[in-house]
Amino acid sequence: MPDGTDLQTLIPAVAARYAGASRFTREFVPSKLRRDPATAAILGLARRAGGFGHVVDLGCGRGQFGIALLLSGDASRVTGLDLDGRKIADARAAAAGLPADFARADLTRAEVPEGDTVLMADVLYQLPDGAQLRVLEGMARAARRRVVMRLFDPDRGWRSAFGMAMERAGRAIRRDGAAVRPMPVPEVTALFGRAGFRCAVEPCWAGTPLPNVLLTAERG
Template identity: 75%
Template sequence: MPDAVPPAAPGLEALIADVSHRYAGASRFTRNFVPSKLKRDPATAAILGLAQRVGGFGHVLDLGCGRGQLGLALLVSGGASQVTGMDIDGVKVAEAQAAARRLPARFERADLAKAALPPVDTALMADVLYQLPDGAQVPVLDRMAAAARRRVVMRLFDPELGWRSALGMAMERAGRALRRDGAAVEPMPVSAVVARFEAAGFRCTVRPCWAGTPLPNVLLVGEREGLG
């Protein structure tokens, strides 16, 4: 049995409450989902902490942004100066845009397998690459690399972590069966993702991002070489 997800730090608790309040007019599901996701997902603290350590992400492109809660948390905490979010789900995009009132954020419906990406400081993608069709993953990585002036940040499903990967795949397939979602789960080897970014001029690090969970999630950070 995995350990429980560590409780959010007091400052993070206040930030989660602030961001969640922005979804007061959203569906009941979203009002419950947003605070739970921000509190329980280890990526929240990892990505927000990274943004603070590097002095902010600047203009962030959040690919597969969903309801936009992570991008808004970056804005509210000062970890981003501007957010552009893209997601294929128009309902989620509408909820994200409504929650972003009076913030420098814009959310739009887009198919990441085809969409052109605007130039930004940081390209962010969390838990999306492995859900894209196999033939679309490398082109998306190349467009992320071209768009990101300073860094790329990705939370990835690592298919080469033994029991964690096997359990993660089983959970993904069970969830898709319940939702009747026919999309394939095709996680790309993390080493191949790193190689793609390094060939484009990024220096990459990969660290575990599964605190308190049995999942095979890692955080990849690529910093463009030659920048101060």
């Protein structure tokens, strides 16, 4: 895992690339990187793996995590896809001069680009049931070396109940009408196992009451 000094240097460097974005984005990017347990967990995994190579980031949002991997030297190139065109515009502006390509895409329909590491964080459970399986199969085909996912685990007892309540409340406030259907983690690992990957799952909820876990699937 990167130590505190690494992150204290890296996060401001990433945030500086969003200087021309909206005030919300300028505040969101460093806060998300600093507070989300996935930042240290995935950067640490990349460091231990000797780098992620070409990273395909599905549901990349504003691109801050892919840019962090590039600036830390843990990715050689980043391809990011997200449905939100405004977030993609922020990502493109922030990545100016870096080996990165961010594009608007509907993950339920788009083909997954090929890369060394295919990354998805907090996105799978937001997709419709049928699309979840299709996207996972696309990830398995596209990943030359590994798949890394932060998943909502529906089988973590009180954590899962709390997480579901938060998700439903958020959707009610936003009135987006989206269902919350987290796929059981054993089903996800079984799919990658059948595709020839070795899977490991570990908690990724440090300091939060959420049921998030980190899945790493290494191609055998």
